[in-house]
Each structure stands twice: as C-alpha cells, then as structure tokens.
Amino acid sequence: MLANYGFKDGSGDWFLVIDTDKCDGCGKCEAACPANVLEVGPDEYDPFREEPVAKVREEERKKIRYSCASCRPGYGEEPTPCVIACESGAIYHSEGWKFLYGKQ
Amino acid sequence: MAEEVREFWRWPESHWANPDIDWKQGKIITSGVDVGSVSTQAVIMVDGELYAFSSTRTGSDSPDSALKGLSIALEGTSMTADNIDYCIGTGYGRVNVPMAQQTITEIACHARGANFVYGSAVRTVMDMGGQDCKAIRCDERGKVIKFMMNDKCAAGTGRGMEVFADLIGVPVWEIGPRSFQVEKEPPMISSTCVVFAKSEVVGLLEEGEPENDIIAAYCAAMAHRIVELLNRLGVEKEFAITGGIAKNEGVVKRLEKEIDVKTMEKVWHNPEYNSRNYPFDTQIIGALGAALFAMALLERGRVKSARKA
Incomplete structure (x- = not known):
C-alpha cells in the first residue's frame, strides 16, 4: 500500500509516502528523523497486517510541509535522513518541496 | 410573532x-x-x-x-x-x-x-465526508493499496455544502437538481477556500446573478477541487463515491464530466x-x-x- 501522509494545497503536494509492502517496520527511519515525524506501530489502514509499519505521527500529518522542509526533500545535496536510513527503499516525498524551494 | x-x-x-x-x-x-x-x-x-x-x-x-x-x-x-x-x-x-x-x-x-x-470491481473510492475527502485505491478484496486525503481544510466537503445551502437559502437536497436548471453552465466559483467562496457567493447574489447559476458555479468548483486530488491519486475503473456528497448529483455529474469517468450506479x-x-x-x-x-x-x-x- 502507498500511504500518502500529508496534504495538497494551493501551493503544491506535501506528502510523505510510505510503501507499506516494502516497509518491514525496522524503525531506522524513526531514529533518523530529526523532526520526529515518523513512528513505527500497528498498520491503521490494514487491520489484518501483523507486523508493525512505519507511519507519520498523527499530529504531524497536517503540518508535514513545514516539519519535513529542513531536510530539503527532493532537492537537497543528499537524500533526506529517513530515505537514507530506509534500506528497503520504502520512503519518499512528493514534489512540493522540490518545485517550490528547489533551485531551477 | x-x-x-x-x-x-x-x-x-x-x-x-x-x-x-x-x-x-x-x-x-x-x-x-x-x-x-x-x-x-x-x-x-x-x-x-x-x-x-x-x-x-x-x-x-x-x-x-x-x-x-x-x-x-x-x-x-x-x-x-x-x-x-x-x-x-x-x-x-x-x-x-x-x-x-x-x-x-x-x-x-x-x-x-x-x-x-x-x-469487487471497485478500484477507486472517493469518500466525500463532512470535513475532508479521501481518495482511495483498492484491490478486488477491498484492501487499500493507495490513499491520500485532503484534511487540511473543509472546502469541497459536506460541511462546505451545508454552509452554502444556508447562505443561498435552498435546502441542501435541492442543490443538485437546481444546479442543472441553468441556461448555460456558468464559470465556477474561483475561490477554493470555503470562507472566500462564501464571500464570492454573496457578491454574486448582490449582482443579481440567478440563484441556480450560483448553485451550478459552486457545485462545479467543488467538483474541480476533488478532481485535483483524484488526478494525483490516479483514477482506475470502477470508480465509486461514498459519503454524503455522493448524493449531490450537481457535484457528481460535473466531477464525472471533468475526469471523463462515470461513477458506479448507486445500487x-x-x-x-x-x-x-x-x-x-x-x-x-x-x-x-x-x-x-x-x-x-x-x-x-x-x-x-x-x-x-
């Protein structure tokens, strides 16, 4: 499942996407995130899944544009810490940050 | 009295x-x-x-x-x-x-x-709730395979429609049918924000714009907002709408027209x-x-x- 956490507004798409089929719930992203946006717990969208899954904290979902901004998702010199930490490649950001803040 | x-x-x-x-x-x-x-x-x-x-x-x-x-x-x-x-x-x-x-x-x-x-043919579900809308893709067992929501504001939602019905003085279940009683489709309300849309409606009322035209313009704006979310998700057939707004043909028909996909029959x-x-x-x-x-x-x-x- 592609879980799109965040929102879309007049200025762009602000989503942190977690591919739950790739995520094994290891928790390295949670430890790596400097803004404490991520957590690992039961899958809220699939009651039959038994293993834990990474997700965006409930209270962060409406302000993800700002919480994730300092890591320069999609346009920084390096990928974001969560993306680097995730060995299974389950995490990525939508393009709002890149389009609005990235260099042309 | x-x-x-x-x-x-x-x-x-x-x-x-x-x-x-x-x-x-x-x-x-x-x-x-x-x-x-x-x-x-x-x-x-x-x-x-x-x-x-x-x-x-x-x-x-x-x-x-x-x-x-x-x-x-x-x-x-x-x-x-x-x-x-x-x-x-x-x-x-x-x-x-x-x-x-x-x-x-x-x-x-x-x-x-x-x-x-x-x-089980449903692949895309659009839940249009009171204060947010959610676009969902699912498999033949009804398991979610992709989702996104728009929970940041109440424009394009049921509560927005209720506020509009009150403002224009038309019962909410008459909004859909009346939105089609227009000579030609008016341009949609341009504000996406429900508060600004409200003041735009007041402006149109003062200009003497026919009520049904304003209703059509509001329904079109709401449909357009949902289309933006659906385009990001990607609509796959069969497509069904759930929630209260699904009952509003004024929004549903305009939405279908904009994405060129029919919603499933409500049976x-x-x-x-x-x-x-x-x-x-x-x-x-x-x-x-x-x-x-x-x-x-x-x-x-x-x-x-x-x-x-």
Whole structure:
C-alpha cells in the first residue's frame, strides 16, 4: 500500500509516502528523523497486517510541509535522513518541496 | 410573532431494519459505528448480512452521538447493544465510541464497505465526508493499496455544502437538481477556500446573478477541487463515491464530466438487496466496512466476542 501522509494545497503536494509492502517496520527511519515525524506501530489502514509499519505521527500529518522542509526533500545535496536510513527503499516525498524551494 | 427559522443545511436523518432477518437465528452479530465530523452512522450485521442501520447528525459530544446512533439503529428491533459480538468504531471521532472494542481508520472501512456495496470491481473510492475527502485505491478484496486525503481544510466537503445551502437559502437536497436548471453552465466559483467562496457567493447574489447559476458555479468548483486530488491519486475503473456528497448529483455529474469517468450506479451489488428494496445509502458505507471488519476479525479468530447477552 502507498500511504500518502500529508496534504495538497494551493501551493503544491506535501506528502510523505510510505510503501507499506516494502516497509518491514525496522524503525531506522524513526531514529533518523530529526523532526520526529515518523513512528513505527500497528498498520491503521490494514487491520489484518501483523507486523508493525512505519507511519507519520498523527499530529504531524497536517503540518508535514513545514516539519519535513529542513531536510530539503527532493532537492537537497543528499537524500533526506529517513530515505537514507530506509534500506528497503520504502520512503519518499512528493514534489512540493522540490518545485517550490528547489533551485531551477 | 417571530419568523420561523429555516435551517437549509439540515439533511434528513434515517434508520432502517431488515424485515427478512431474524437476528436470533444468527451466529455472529457485529456493528460498525462511524462518527464523522458532521454525521454519525451505525450499521449492524448478522452473519455478514445487513440487518439495521441509522444515519444521524453528529452532536457536540462524540460518545453521545455514537450511543444515539446505535440506539436509533436498534429502534424497532428486539436486539439490544448487549447482543452484539463485536463493535468497531471508525471515522473522525472513532476514539470516542464507548461501545467499540476496537477502532479502524475510515479509509480502510470505506474501501471494505464499498467492496461489499458496489462489488469487487471497485478500484477507486472517493469518500466525500463532512470535513475532508479521501481518495482511495483498492484491490478486488477491498484492501487499500493507495490513499491520500485532503484534511487540511473543509472546502469541497459536506460541511462546505451545508454552509452554502444556508447562505443561498435552498435546502441542501435541492442543490443538485437546481444546479442543472441553468441556461448555460456558468464559470465556477474561483475561490477554493470555503470562507472566500462564501464571500464570492454573496457578491454574486448582490449582482443579481440567478440563484441556480450560483448553485451550478459552486457545485462545479467543488467538483474541480476533488478532481485535483483524484488526478494525483490516479483514477482506475470502477470508480465509486461514498459519503454524503455522493448524493449531490450537481457535484457528481460535473466531477464525472471533468475526469471523463462515470461513477458506479448507486445500487447494491447483491441483486437480492435490490429486489427486496433495501435502502441504498452512500453515507453508511464506512460504518458498513467497520461491521465487516468486525465479522472478519472474529471469523479469523483474531479477536474474541464481547457479547453480554
């Protein structure tokens, strides 16, 4: 499942996407995130899944544009810490940050 | 004498119980209670078949609304809340459902519910709720494979439509039909924000714009907002809309036109439900999904019955 956490507004798409089929719930992203946006717990969208899954904290979902901004998702010199930490490649950001803040 | 105050936003509440089922013969009784920001639905299922439901307005107290919803669903039946094996809460107020043994997000429940109601061909579900909308892609079992929501603001949602109905002085269920009584389709309201859209509507009213044209312009704007979310998700057939706005043809028809995909016909997938005239209500789909999850979790032995009587 592609879980799109965040929102879309007049200025762009602000989503942190977690591919739950790739995520094994290891928790390295949670430890790596400097803004404490991520957590690992039961899958809220699939009651039959038994293993834990990474997700965006409930209270962060409406302000993800700002919480994730300092890591320069999609346009920084390096990928974001969560993306680097995730060995299974389950995490990525939508393009709002890149389009609005990235260099042309 | 004081003038009668009319509340144009008030949509009719409803409840129904299935006359064809004797619940005492049933093995597993489950319920789903969907406490939304605007409306609350309770659905009761007996052995996976629809037994009873209610659709009411959410009050200021979520636990109260949940209890009221369930008791209205049980009205006219001999069943009591104690006869229910397992209850799952869902919706915005799901943590405030006192009789629920468990909660599940409304995204999972709407996908599951739509799968039951519209059949396994459903791949895209758009839940248009009171204060947010959610675009969901699911597989043939009703499992979510992709979702996104727009929960940042209430424009393009049921509550926005209620506010608009009140402002223009037209009952909310007449908005859809009246939006087509126009000579030609007017340009849509340009503001996406419900507050700004409101002032734009006031401006149009002052300019003497015909009421039906303003209604059409508002419906078109709401449809367009939802299309933006759907385009990001990617619409795959079959496409179904759930929630209260699904009942507003003024929005639904314009949405279909903009994405060039028809929504599924609002009839039960189960032909028996249609021939027996079970009421079809797009608002109960979330609660129905919750009741189905309760059934599945019990059957798989993942949870234990909490039945008291």
